[in-house]
């Protein structure tokens with residue numbers, strides 16, 4: 357009942373010419389129908405990628421958006437309204453790199469999530485603990501608090517149009533992956549938290565895993581009952597690896 361989603365977060369990478377090559381390879385890729393695919397280029401490349409993927413079923417998303425849904429005096433920010441106008445369907449909110457390196461609070465994440473939804477974008481809410489938090493036994497607590505910062509004020513209904521991505525910070529770009537069991541444990545806890553609010557919505561909400569997902573480890577992660585796809589960083593910059601990860605769904 358939950359269609360798997362594989363999302364590629366390109367982060368702060370690429371030039372016009374490298375993006376053109378990647379888009380060409382992605383557009384030529386065989387996408388398994390059972391899997392939904394989306395890519396998240398840098399804001400400056402969104403228009404280019406949108407044009408390049410015009411005939412493809414791969415959907416487009418932004419890595420971030422402003423916390424305001426309209427237009428106005430907010431220098432340097434991109435309104436979710438502008439993203440929707442450009443053809444984006446998705447937006448990442450609360451990525452750990454923004455939370456930790458740019459000081460994004462739960463409150464800002466909540467405002468971005470709400471602004472995105474009000475513009476018709478589907479937010480992917482990123483949650484995850486640091487190594488220190490995991491080692492002190494606080495992984496669930498941290499993830500639950502990040503989830504509750506949305507669930508509390510906005511209610512369970514918003515998850516009908518949103519996706520959750522569990523990305524343990526210690527596994528991002530480190531080559532260290534959570535084991536399928538470690539990831540499943542947190543995914544199950546996230547679903548249990550949603551379930552407390554509404555069982556139907558909880559059963560339908562997709563929860564992606566992110567953190568050093570590669571073609572070699574994707575199948576065993578995706579085989580876990582509460583892992584509904586992945587949020588892929590480094591490996592999504594290669595169409596070959598991204599394609600292999602997509603084909604690992606359902607294996």
Ligand SMILES: O=C(CO)COP(=O)(O)O
Nearest residue numbers: 365528529567568589590
């Ligand atoms: O942060 C990530 C995706 O948002 C994961 O990045 P890596 O796949 O490079 O570890």
